[in-house]
């Protein structure tokens with residue numbers, strides 16, 4: 001099944017790396033095809049930043065989002081810009097400290113998390129916010145197998161930080177089960 | 184025939200039919216295109232003598248020229264020689280040298296070629312201390328295109344595009360090269376064949392960016408426009424107005440119209456070359472993993 | 486011969502097109518790179534600056550693009566396989582010396598990651614409007630070879646091919662990427678070194694004293710000498726004879742220039758590469774290249790869902806142009822639909838080759854983004870009704 005995923009946030013949050021990890025996981029470690037692109041240009045400087053990943057068993061003919069299945073939002077600006085392209089019934093994963101849904105569309109599957117807060121307080125490093133988010137995304141969206149994500153993280157983050165990043169990933173992944181349990 | 188003060192060798196170089204450096208030249212390309220009393224030939228002769236003096240392996244020398252009267256040197260020397268595009272002899276030579284560091288790579292070109300259109304390459308090659316030997320024939324003018332103003336033309340001099348006299352201050356090329364980092368900087372006139380030969384010989388064994396400027400008569404255009412007489416009259420002028428001052432601060436060696444020409448070896452120093460720097464920094468950083476650019480030729484022949 | 490295993494990063498990678506092209510170059514034996522940073526090509530240069538010191542290559546960031554291309558040419562004559570990478574204004578600056586490379590018959594590769602123009606245009610956004618410039622950009626008559634990859638994998642593959650063709654035909658070869666392909670990240674499989682065929686340089690074996698730099702044989706390509714081999718040869722950008730000596734005559738021009746074109750034209754079948762799908766029985770053939778080919782596929786799928794008979798011709802080599810195949814197809818179909826991110830460049834070539842045998846329609850785009858498949862679909866629908 002084809003999956004169109006957008007991850008958005010602001011510069012410095014590791015959004016592009018997150019896109020690379022998802023694409024790599026799907027295409028190298030899960031034997032699907034995955035094309036990752038990012039927005040360049042003035043709109044990519046400074047504040048806003050986004051990446052798209054298209055995942056498919058088939059060849060990817062058109063490598064850009066037409067209607068997204070999943071939106072991962074780590075900033076208000078990114079959320080506002082891209083929530084419109086989510087298809088009905090699509091998955092919205094967002095950091096509830098950073099994104100205020102306002103009048104959200106009713107027909108979305110909502111997955112809130114406090115990724116940045118977890119990164120800061122539980123893991124002591126704000127820099128792994130993106131990886132906490134990826135753990136949560138992996139559990140919530142089921143777009144890419146967990147093992148594949150772990151492999152992709154190991155080969156994408158700086159050597160000395162693998163342990164920390166894997167911890168962050170697991171923490172985000174578990175957060176999903178915890179939140180589901182509370183419901 | 185021989186005007187006072189002009190050595191026989193100069194007369195021979197500029198006017199003989201039987202050329203003394205025939206073995207060094209592509210005789211099948213003679214007669215050359217240069218005007219009869221042009222000074223470019225003299226500079227070629229001095230280089231040939233320097234090769235002989237140093238015992239250079241001529242199979243390992245490459246000459247690169249740009250475009251211009253001087254640029255034609257590449258076509259007349261019996262060496263691996265590249266007649267590139269206007270202004271680009273220095274980057275061409277940079278690629279050649281880095282691909283095969285065994286070569287002695289010499290740029291032989293005009294003032295306009297090297298420091299007008301090629302000025303950006305020139306200053307950066309000097310900054311990098313690229314291991315190139317730059318021979319600049321400075322005739323104060325664009326010879327090939329018919330005598331237009333050059334960035335070396337002295338103030339007030341007449342050229343075909345400064346019919347009222349040049350109103351732009353020129354570059355002092357030695358000062359420029361020295362300021363940019365050249366390892367070796369010298370200036371002579373086309374009259375000083377013996378000294379020029381010695382300078383070329385030093386240059387050939389000196390690592391790094393070496394710059395030799397030769398003030399040379401363009402008899403047909405610059406001399407005629409400015410009523411400086413024949414090529415030999417210009418040589419006479421050099422004789423009477425040259426001040427030899429080795430070690431002079433290049434900043435004090437500006438050339439003004441009708442003024443003295445300060446000559447000599449102005450700079451000789453030992454900054455590391457571009458490749459030295461690469462080896463040093465990359466070697467330090469990468470350790471065992473560092474591989475210096477090998478004889479890239481092997482890759483083609485393998 | 487086979488690639489040098491030292492430079493080949495065998496394995497499966499997740500790479501953007503810029504870096505994939507750089508890996509292709511390294512695999513192909515490129516060991517000299519001179520360039521000047523410009524978006525969207527910079528990733529290539531950055532990647533090479535990191536890789537070269539570990540594989541015995543020389544990377545130098547020059548003072549401008551003119552210096553870059555000229556150093557690349559110089560390095561080729563010193564014996565290196567050499568390359569530069571640029572975009573937009575940079576490729577314009579290189580044009581004079583691309584002509585020098587063609588005239589001296591210098592093997593080298595220039596990658597142009599196309600962005601929106603003219604002038605500074607859209608530095609970070611896509612364009613495909615340098616296609617005719619690749620063909621005719623330097624003054625004078627010459628033929629060029631240019632490949633246009635549609636994916637990072639193809640950026641790798643076609644860069645290897647570009648090097649091989651540049652050696653085989655002693656000519657500059659352009660790899661025409663576009664910003665989308667350059668920045669898109671996908672899986673790239675790099676084969677084992679011994680699966681990568683490398684064209685050796687055509688070095689002369691003439692005895693010293695008997696070498697003629699521009700004497701040629703049946704395939705019209707002269708053998709090359711390198712500086713330092715002892716031949717003491719001369720080459721010039723002036724019109725030259727067999728000896729490499731300037732000969733500025735009408736007769737010498739007539740001896741030299743037609744061969745420069747003919748060595749590419751006569752060997753076009755060897756150089757040209759395209760992918761043809763479902764053209765048998767098609768009413769419309771969509772012709773495209775680079776990122777536009779990717780986008781076209783979706784439009785073709787949509788058209789087929791509507792019952793239209795649509796074939797696809799994707800150019801991997803843009804130059805030389807597959808004139809013969811287009812002329813043949815023109816006799817069998819109603820129309821060509823050319824999809825490109827410009828306002829009509831390859832379109833006119835297709836029209837010329839179709840020679841009135843069928844309609845040729847353009848689906849244009851001014852740049853800054855890719856086509857909306859719906860817009861291409863509209864042109865396909867129009868094309869299906871032609872004649």
Ligand SMILES: Cc1ncc(C[n+]2csc(CCOP(=O)(O)OP(=O)(O)O)c2C)c(N)n1
Nearest residue numbers: 250251252253269293294295296325326327
């Ligand atoms: C790009 C380009 N612009 C202009 C020219 C025309 N041109 C040829 S030689 C020359 C100037 C030559 O002057 P200089 O370098 O001083 O050499 P000289 O002839 O004086 O030895 C010019 C402008 C050219 N060949 N290429």
Ligand code: SF4
Nearest residue numbers: 218221252326401402
């Ligand atoms: S025009 Fe001047 S520089 Fe050129 S050959 Fe004649 S005298 Fe020499």
Ligand SMILES: [Mg+2]
Nearest residue numbers: 293294324326
């Ligand atoms: Mg001059």
